[in-house]
Amino acid sequence: MNILLTGGAGYIGSQTTFALIEKGHTVTVIDNLITGNFNLVPKKVKFLEADISDETKIKPLLREDKFDLVMHFAGLVRVEESLKNPEKYYLYNFEKAKKFFDICINSGLKKIIFSSTAGIYGENKKMKKINEDDKLLPSNPYAKSKYELEKYLTNITKKKNLSCVILRYFNVAGADKKNRTGLIAQNSNNLIKVICEVAVEKREKITINGNDYNTTDGTPIRDFIHVEDLSDMHLIIAENLKDNNQTCIYNCGYGTGYSVGEVINEMEKILQRNLKKEYGPRRKDDIPYSVADNKKFQKKFNWMPKYNDLSYILKSALEWEKKIK
Numbered sequence: 001m002n003i004l005l006t007g008g009a010g011y012i013g014s015q016t017t018f019a020l021i022e023k024g025h026t027v028t029v030i031d032n033l034i035t036g037n038f039n040l041v042p043k044k045v046k047f048l049e050a051d052i053s054d055e056t057k058i059k060p061l062l063r064e065d066k067f068d069l070v071m072h073f074a075g076l077v078r079v080e081e082s083l084k085n086p087e088k089y090y091l092y093n094f095e096k097a098k099k100f101f102d103i104c105i106n107s108g109l110k111k112i113i114f115s116s117t118a119g120i121y122g123e124n125k126k127m128k129k130i131n132e133d134d135k136l137l138p139s140n141p142y143a144k145s146k147y148e149l150e151k152y153l154t155n156i157t158k159k160k161n162l163s164c165v166i167l168r169y170f171n172v173a174g175a176d177k178k179n180r181t182g183l184i185a186q187n188s189n190n191l192i193k194v195i196c197e198v199a200v201e202k203r204e205k206i207t208i209n210g211n212d213y214n215t216t217d218g219t220p221i222r223d224f225i226h227v228e229d230l231s232d233m234h235l236i237i238a239e240n241l242k243d244n245n246q247t248c249i250y251n252c253g254y255g256t257g258y259s260v261g262e263v264i265n266e267m268e269k270i271l272q273r274n275l276k277k278e279y280g281p282r283r284k285d286d287i288p289y290s291v292a293d294n295k296k297f298q299k300k301f302n303w304m305p306k307y308n309d310l311s312y313i314l315k316s317a318l319e320w321e322k323k324i325k
């Protein structure tokens, strides 16, 4: 397939680009490098350095080339930053994306895969796995911006008879087994990134935000999905969309929850030493339990993840952190 992919210089987009070209697909990446890095983009692909809303660059690209599908990864991803600057998140994750999709759809593109987030479910009071039909209560500007784009895409898909698959990612973690790409974010709050930075002595200590939640050890519980399994899910959807029209929403997670404390313990076991840590206050709007009910995707595609192993996830992230240290 001939695939247009936004955000391909970032963590998940670059991993998916590698997976797509390995399967023989042709990929064109659009990225403005606001948080991405050109070095993560596989050399085999066509790369356009552009903002997704820059019609002077996007329109000619869509005139020159006929794409079968667009995968939209580009966006801003930091919840804390979104609390400080909600307008920026609305602009990047909704307004610019809407403009981009309008250009794509007007140029005849009919198939879309969109990276959404489990954050749009908001607080899960029942401490149960979340399924795709559960109520959406996005509580921070990042999640709200994703929710707005989901609504827009759902409406336009119906109106114009398009195919659109929305993937709601839980906590994406780990790095490429060949160590070609991984998470490069600076000053990240991503738990596994922080643990790895402390492990390679790039950061002094881990701050555990809240140890008084109603969970096994008082720290929040999350569902960590390895980035290679996530990119595999994109491949499966893309190949399915080739011959089928489908409009659907799928959770992307393993359905297994680990607490922050358990993740740190596991890394300490790998390293055979303790990491420096401290307890801090709860983060605003942080939820105690976020674990996917992932049966919908598994049943539909008879899919089994390959990397559902916390130790492997941590080891692969650590190898990447050592590489970029």
Ligand SMILES: NC(=O)c1ccc[n+]([C@@H]2O[C@H](COP(=O)([O-])OP(=O)(O)OC[C@H]3O[C@@H](n4cnc5c(N)ncnc54)[C@H](O)[C@@H]3O)[C@@H](O)[C@H]2O)c1
Binding pocket: 006, 007, 008, 009, 010, 011, 012, 013, 030, 031, 032, 033, 034, 035, 036, 037, 050, 051, 052, 053, 072, 073, 074, 075, 076, 077, 092, 096, 115, 116, 117, 118, 168, 169, 170, 171, 172, 173
């Ligand atoms: N990382 C996670 O755990 C996670 C969880 C849920 C959802 N997501 C979603 O997955 C997608 C990818 O996330 P990631 O972790 O790879 O983030 P990332 O920051 O590593 O990658 C995002 C990429 O998009 C590019 N970009 C941003 N705005 C752009 C614009 N206007 N025009 C062109 N390029 C632009 C950036 O330069 C970067 O390369 C995002 O949409 C994010 O919301 C990520």
